[in-house]
Amino acid sequence: MSIRHxxxxxxxxxxxxxxxxxxxxxxxTGATWPLNIGxxxxxxxxxxxxxxxxxxxxxxxxxxxYELTDLGRAEIAVWFVTPISRTDRPRDELAIKLALxxxxxxxxxxxxxxxxxTATIQTLQELTRLKQRSDDPGDLSWRLILDAMVFQAEAxxxxxxxxxxxxxxxxxxxxxxxxxxxxxxxxxxxARK
Amino acid sequence: MILELRGVHRTHGTGETAVHALRGVxxxxxxxxxxxxxxxxxxxxxxxxxxxxxxDSPSQGEVVVEGEVLGTLNRKQLARLRRRFVxxxxxxxxxxxxxxxxxxxxxxxxxxxMAVRKARKLAAAALDEVALxxxxxxxxxxxxxxxQQRVAIARALVGDRRLVLADEPTGALDSxxxxxxxxxxxxxxxAGAAGVLVTHEARHAAWADRVxxxxxxxxxxxxxxxxxxxxxxxxxx
Numbered sequence: 088m089s090i091r092h093x094x095x096x097x098x099x100x101x102x103x104x105x106x107x108x109x110x111x112x113x114x115x116t117g118a119t120w121p122l123n124i125g126x127x128x129x130x131x132x133x134x135x136x137x138x139x140x141x142x143x144x145x146x147x148x149x150x151x152x153y154e155l156t157d158l159g160r161a162e163i164a165v166w167f168v169t170p171i172s173r174t175d176r177p178r179d180e181l182a183i184k185l186a187l188x189x190x191x192x193x194x195x196x197x198x199x200x201x202x203x204x205t206a207t208i209q210t211l212q213e214l215t216r217l218k219q220r221s222d223d224p225g226d227l228s229w230r231l232i233l234d235a236m237v238f239q240a241e242a243x244x245x246x247x248x249x250x251x252x253x254x255x256x257x258x259x260x261x262x263x264x265x266x267x268x269x270x271x272x273x274x275x276x277x278a279r280k
Numbered sequence: 281m282i283l284e285l286r287g288v289h290r291t292h293g294t295g296e297t298a299v300h301a302l303r304g305v306x307x308x309x310x311x312x313x314x315x316x317x318x319x320x321x322x323x324x325x326x327x328x329x330x331x332x333x334x335x336d337s338p339s340q341g342e343v344v345v346e347g348e349v350l351g352t353l354n355r356k357q358l359a360r361l362r363r364r365f366v367x368x369x370x371x372x373x374x375x376x377x378x379x380x381x382x383x384x385x386x387x388x389x390x391x392x393x394m395a396v397r398k399a400r401k402l403a404a405a406a407l408d409e410v411a412l413x414x415x416x417x418x419x420x421x422x423x424x425x426x427x428q429q430r431v432a433i434a435r436a437l438v439g440d441r442r443l444v445l446a447d448e449p450t451g452a453l454d455s456x457x458x459x460x461x462x463x464x465x466x467x468x469x470x471a472g473a474a475g476v477l478v479t480h481e482a483r484h485a486a487w488a489d490r491v492x493x494x495x496x497x498x499x500x501x502x503x504x505x506x507x508x509x510x511x512x513x514x515x516x517x
Contacts, residue, residue, distance in 0.1 A: 201493065201501050208318075209503045211486035219466065219487075237483060244482035252320065 090122065090130050095139060095155065095163040102143055104150040105131065115228055134159065181243070185250060189257075196254055204247045211240045282443050282474035283309040283332055287341035290327050290497075301327040303497040304341070311442065314466060314475040316488035323494040325478045326447060332476055333366050333445045334358050345443060363392045367436030367444045369465075371451040375420040375428055375435075381407060382416035385435045394439075406434040410464055426457035433461060437468050444468060444475045450484055462487045 090112075097103060097111045105127045112122055131153055134140040139159035143152045155163070181203060188194045214237050221230055290302040302324045309315050317325050330336040331343050334350045343350045346365055350358060375384050386403035390396060407416050410430040420428050429449070436444055446465060450458030466487050469475040477488055485491045491503040 205491075205493065205501045205503055208482055208485060208491050211482055212488065212491065212503060215483075215486040219463070237486070241481075241483045248320070248480075 089166075090126060091134065092163065092166045094127070094130055094134065095159055095166070098140060098153060098155045098159065099163055102152040102154040104146075104152045106150070107152075116232060197251060200247050200251050200254070204244055207240050207243050207247070211237060211244070214240065281308045281344075282311050282346060283307075283476065284344040285328070285332065285338075285341070286344065288328075288331060288338045288343060289340035290324075290331060290336065291339045300497050302331070302338075305494075305497070305499055307492065307499070309443075309474040309476060311472050311474055312469060313490070314469040314477060314488045316477045316479060316485035316491045317494060318479065318482070318485050318491055319494035320480075322496075324497040325494055327497075328494065329445050329447055329476060329478050332443070333368060334362050360392070363388050364440060365442050367438075367441040369429075369433055369436045369444070369446040369449040371448040375431060377420055380417050380419055381412065381423070381431045381434075384420070384431055385438050388435065389439050402439055403434070406438040407431070409437065410434045426453055426460070429453060429457070429461055430464070433464050437464075437473075442473050444473050446475065446477045448479055449477070450479075450481070458484065 093112055093116075094108055097108055097115070100111075103111065105124055108131075109122050109124055109127050112120070112127075131140065135142060135153070137158075138156055139162055140153045141156050143154055145151045185196070185199060188196045188199045214233055218230065218233050218237070221233070285305050285307040288302055288305045289300070292299045292301055305324070305328065307315070307328070317328060319325050327336065331338055332345070334343070334345065334353075337351060345361060348361060350361075353361065376387070379387065382400055382403045385406050386396070386399040389399035389402060394402075404413065404416055407413050410433055412427060412430050412434065415423060415427060415431075420431070423431070429451070433449070436446075444465065449465065450461050453461065462484055465475060465477065475488075477485065479485050489505055492499055493501040
């Protein structure tokens with residue numbers, strides 16, 4: 088998530104100063120991404136440097152609001168119409184871990200899969216509990232963010248199910264190159280029950 | 281504990297062709313607790329549910345419902361316990377097409393010998409609980425899939441049922457309707473029933489207090505009870 092674009096989007100509503108931006112950011116993301124005020128001011132000064140926002144005179148309380156420039160308004164418009172690229176996201180540590188587990192002697196890959204599945208479903212349970220508590224129709228933004236996390240976690244579990252099913256059929260070609268639990272062969276016949 | 285499985289084994293067939301559907305499963309479900317059972321096809325999920333509901337008997341070990349060891353009951357007693365205390369929600373809804381919604385819901389009570397008027401009154405209350413009071417006089421083919429599923433849930437929950445067993449209850453429903461069904465199940469459990477939910481959908485299992493993973497008839501892992509979800513926000517930040 089880009090704080091930069093988050094702040095620009097909020098300034099589209101009208102001029103705001105740092106603390107207002109932080110509160111509005113946390114409110115619209117359901118406090119999923121808490122910001123510290125330092126991050127807000129650092130981001131604002133970069134946005135000012137890039138000509139996307141401009142500072143207004145201080146108000147009576149000594150706070151300095153910022154407003155969007157035309158360039159900033161154009162930037163946020165482009166952001167909203169551009170899909171987020173999956174390749175911009177950090178590398179998937181879990182996929183790498185499983186790939187390594189498969190080729191590391193002595194690792195029980197099915198146990199690695201199950202450990203992750205239990206943890207991910209535990210996360211899903213916690214997210215679901217949060218959803219259960221947010222029945223207010225006015226909380227739509229918050230519920231959609233929760234749903235996004237729910238669907239991502241669910242996708243991970245599906246992928247783990249797929250990994251497990253593939254492991255049952257997996258026969259390493261080189262000796263010592265994989266570590267599927269030895270009972271895998273038996274499982275296959277029982278799975279056909 | 282409303283439901284207890286103690287050292288339960290279930291073997292189909294004998295000798296070399298024997299299939300061990302369950303191999304020494306222990307599971308307890310208390311009032312107010314919803315337990316989800318997950319696992320690949322053939323892992324023993326449905327066998328476990330059938331045993332819990334007295335639709336099947338263990339080869340070894342015992343199943344206890346409301347303090348009654350099912351193996352010690354005769355067929356009549358078992359049928360009575362099932363009708364009174366156990367509610368089932370299956371993927372195929374098993375609603376009778378020739379009966380209205382309220383008649384479908386009242387059926388298990390009437391079969392149990394309850395006066396028709398009283399049974400219909402309880403059925404109407406159960407339909408109200410699933411927000412279908414106004415559809416009580418409709419026949420199943422006059423309702424949407426989601427509405428029919430809610431009728432099936434009302435039938436599973438009607439009367440005194442303290443143990444609710446659900447096998448893929450959201451079936452082919454869309455995600456919103458499926459979620460509504462799970463909310464109903466959750467609400468009933470929160471009101472004091474014990475529930476077992478068999479599902480292959482992680483998103484649905486997540487409505488449970490505990491998720492039990494079965495593989496080849498053995499419990500291989502269990503999630504711990506859900507803590508305070510606010511902690512999660514710290515993790516996600």
